[in-house]
Amino acid sequence: MSSLQIGLAIAGGAVLAAVVAHGAWTSRKNQPRQPVQDPRDSGLLAVEPGLDGSEEPTLDVSRFTLPVALRKPALDPLIDAIANIALEPGSVVSGEAAMAALPPTRRVGTKPFAVEGLNAVTGQWEAPAGGQRYSAFQAGVQLANRSGALNEIEFSEFVVKTQAFADAISATPEFTEMVDEVARAKELDQFASVHDAQLMFSIRARNASWSPGYVQQHAAKLGFVPGVMPGRMVIAASTEGLPPVLVLEFDSQAALAEDLEQSAIRELSLHLDVGQVDRGEQPFERMCEVAIQLSQTMEGVVTDDNGRPLTQDTLNGIARDLQGLYSTLEMRDFAAGSALARRLFS
Incomplete structure (x- = not known):
């Protein structure tokens, strides 16, 4: 083989390798992001055998105790x-x-x-x-x-x-x-009707989508535990048996997919049911903190339910309105998170 033929063969091989590498990179880039095992996670993730005999990281829920239902509130002439x-x-x-x-x-x-x-x-x-x-x-x-x-x-x-x-x-x-x-x-x-507040933030992926495991891993680090429904995670109240402080939801079909690694999620919703949660839990402050941290670590953007990005001025305005709402509810004996408020706003 002549020097020219050898050179052409080498050049052709280099081009082929570049094409293959680019294709692999593009495919990997478009795949949903996967959870990463980190030994510093203090056991939040456990390694369990996959269906094909391999090992894959899954959320270890054995550390968490989900709330049990409390006795229903007594009859009250106010309600x-x-x-x-x-x-x-x-x-x-x-x-x-x-x-x-x-x-x-x-x-x-x-x-x-x-x-x-x-x-x-x-x-x-x-x-x-x-x-x-x-x-x-x-x-x-x-x-x-x-x-x-x-x-x-x-x-x-x-x-x-x-x-x-x-x-x-x-x-x-x-x-x-x-x-x-x-x-x-x-x-x-x-x-x-006038004083019923249910807040929702959306967290949308900027670039690559997320797998269910990736979402669960990042949410668990912020205190979320699995809810009773697929695609639902909650931050439990400090008092066992009370409604959750915050609820994080994503597509339930994605959570039930056969191949979770290929299941793509591009949007999460974060919910706060104001009347159901005690003011002392600082639920809105925690909601803002969670939304910001998730958007930063998962490369997303926080928006309202209409898709508009939320600014700090907007959040400050909501916080002021909530303080007035809390005071009004308390004056009418329906303090947020109380037994009467939980019944009225249900």
């Missing part, structure tokens, strides 16, 4: 229409009898319905329970929630359910006037 249910003087009803008399559903239309008994020993109102005895009862239906105000049809259903319970335990119910309760429900619903 419930309440009917007193009187027994014959000196009579008591067992918890078992009361439970057997309860209606099969605990809703009236779109509103929660509840029955409580006055414990003959402790003197406390509580949900009927086995092994207890009760000297009086009360039934209640919530006046308003995010489904709207209690209406005449729902109040009539409340009367029917309460009367059936009272008849089953040989008691007599006393109902308030429907027109008064419906008027109260409308006033409460109007207040709730």
Whole structure:
């Protein structure tokens, strides 16, 4: 082979190698970013066998305990229409009898319905329970929630359910006037509609998309733990059983994909349900901090729900408005994160 042929062969090989390298680089660039194992992560990630026998990093959730549900709040005249249910003087009803008399559903239309008994020993109102005895009862239906105000049809259903319970335990119910309760429900619903704040930020990828594992790894470093639904992570409240402080969501289909490494995510949503979270958790401050840190570490941009980039002036304005909202809710005995606020804004 002549020197010219050798030179051409070498040049051709170099060009071919460059083409292959460029193709590999382009393919790698367009792939969703993957989580990286870091020994400094203090065990947040564990290595488990993959389906093909290889090892891949996955989020270790064994360190986290998800909140359990707390007992539902007691009936309160501020938010419930309440009917007193009187027994014959000196009579008591067992918890078992009361439970057997309860209606099969605990809703009236779109509103929660509840029955409580006055414990003959402790003197406390509580949900009927086995092994207890009760000297009086009360039934209640919530006046308003995010489904709207209690209406005449729902109040009539409340009367029917309460009367059936009272008849089953040989008691007599006393109902308030429907027109008064419906008027109260409308006033409460109007207040709730004006003061119901649910904030959402979007975090959008600037360049390369993200894999579910990549999102989970970065979110876990900021305190998020897996939620009960695919594509959902939460920062739990400091008190176990209360609603989460923040919720991070991404495409659930991406989270359920067979090949998670090829599942591409280009947008995350960060949610704060103001009425559900105690002011002392500093939820908005944490929301801003989380959004900024995720956007920086994952090369994204923070926007509102209309896709407009959020500026510091915008965030400061939201913070000022929230302080006024918190104060108004507290003055009406619906402090954010309280039992009554969680019921009203649900």
